[in-house]
Amino acid sequence: MDGILLIDKPKFITSNDLVIKVKKHLNEKVGHTGILDYAASGLMVLTVGKATKFTQFFQGLDKQYIAEGKLGEITDTYDSQGKVIQSKPVNITHQQLIEVINSFIGEYDQLPPPYSAKKIQGKRAYQLAKKGINPELKPVRVKIYNIQILEINLPYFKIKVDCSSGTYIRSLIKDIGDKLNTGAYMSDLIRTKIGEFKLEDALKLQEILDKKDFKLIPLKEALYFFEEIQLTPQLERAFKHGQKIKLDADLKGMFKVVNQEGQLLGLGKIEEGILKPEIVLS
Numbered sequence: 173m174d175g176i177l178l179i180d181k182p183k184f185i186t187s188n189d190l191v192i193k194v195k196k197h198l199n200e201k202v203g204h205t206g207i208l209d210y211a212a213s214g215l216m217v218l219t220v221g222k223a224t225k226f227t228q229f230f231q232g233l234d235k236q237y238i239a240e241g242k243l244g245e246i247t248d249t250y251d252s253q254g255k256v257i258q259s260k261p262v263n264i265t266h267q268q269l270i271e272v273i274n275s276f277i278g279e280y281d282q283l284p285p286p287y288s289a290k291k292i293q294g295k296r297a298y299q300l301a302k303k304g305i306n307p308e309l310k311p312v313r314v315k316i317y318n319i320q321i322l323e324i325n326l327p328y329f330k331i332k333v334d335c336s337s338g339t340y341i342r343s344l345i346k347d348i349g350d351k352l353n354t355g356a357y358m359s360d361l362i363r364t365k366i367g368e369f370k371l372e373d374a375l376k377l378q379e380i381l382d383k384k385d386f387k388l389i390p391l392k393e394a395l396y397f398f399e400e401i402q403l404t405p406q407l408e409r410a411f412k413h414g415q416k417i418k419l420d421a422d423l424k425g426m427f428k429v430v431n432q433e434g435q436l437l438g439l440g441k442i443e444e445g446i447l448k449p450e451i452v453l454s
Contacts, residue, residue, distance in 0.1 A: 176230075178218075179218055181212070181213055191218065194218060238362045239344075264352055282313075282343050283312075316334070422445075
């Protein structure tokens, strides 16, 4: 069983526990391409079997979320699971909120939450935060492609966010509250897209645990974000043996490598006319 599994993570389970459950059920290697918060739900992309060799290439895909924020309170975790550490009045208009939300469209330096999986000198930030140590986190450049305002019911608001990988929606919600001088925390989060993979195409966790016979997305199809290069039978043999191949083509970058029957052989990187095997499927 090799391929990509789209799963709809339920709330109140860690991403790692979800992966362990699926791995045990399938009795296969399983990798995840990006975690979701414990209290969040929505799309996770899992790699299964030989596809686990390619996990890293799915981790940088853009994301889409539907998030709810609550103005007027700040929590230590930036979400509903944390302790309220500050309360402020919410004396703003709908128009002020709309303007501030839209001001975050574009690139900006975002400070990750203290309760996050960011590593600081070998320790996770949340491990330090739990011990009462304020982790020294550095801002990360993120990109917000678009924000659609779905609902405003003060002190709550709901938004759909298209963003780059590595964006913390908890931080975005807090930053909106800071800019309004009201404070805010994320009260709900659903991930709806990862790259071109959509939540509506995902299986529920329980559906997966109830059966073993379901269709995975083939690896060749899942790696849609790489262009394809086809090799002759002679060059196919060389690629499979990890040999560099000289090409008569002006190409550069990472490519899906297929044989003349269209079967995926692996990934190769082309530089200065030389194809170097990066991952070879056995």
